Amino acid sequence: MLEPQLIALLHGVVGEGNVYADVALSGAKAPWVTFQQIGGKSPIHLDQQLVNKRNGLFQISVYALDRPRATQIALQIEAALSLSEMQIAPVGAMRSSYELETKLYGAMQDFSIWADR
Numbered sequence: 001m002l003e004p005q006l007i008a009l010l011h012g013v014v015g016e017g018n019v020y021a022d023v024a025l026s027g028a029k030a031p032w033v034t035f036q037q038i039g040g041k042s043p044i045h046l047d048q049q050l051v052n053k054r055n056g057l058f059q060i061s062v063y064a065l066d067r068p069r070a071t072q073i074a075l076q077i078e079a080a081l082s083l084s085e086m087q088i089a090p091v092g093a094m095r096s097s098y099e100l101e102t103k104l105y106g107a108m109q110d111f112s113i114w115a116d117r
């Protein structure tokens with residue numbers, strides 16, 4: 001399954017406990033990473049049969065106390081995903097943000113990921 005593999009790759013960069021699906025837990029300590037599936041391709045053959053593959057377009061977001069740290073972690077994630085055995089390709093470059101409520105700096109990037117169904 002795709003998500004456990006993705007989580008393991010992200011833990012390799014930011015450590016256990018700092019990776020969350022969709023949104024970080026209340027009270028989480030920065031830096032942390034979230035991932036969210038924001039689309040993907042449905043792999044159906046012309047004969048209308050599903051293949052044993054799944055594609056997801058995932059937004060991976062990093063939140064840190066300062067811009068350099070957020071950028072550094074995002075670049076480490078991009079490198080780790082690119083070197084992974086999974087079929088992963090970035091879809092565009094990193095984007096940055098600032099969260100007024102949390103006073104954290106964000107870095108987001110989208111990745112197309114193929115894995116077994």
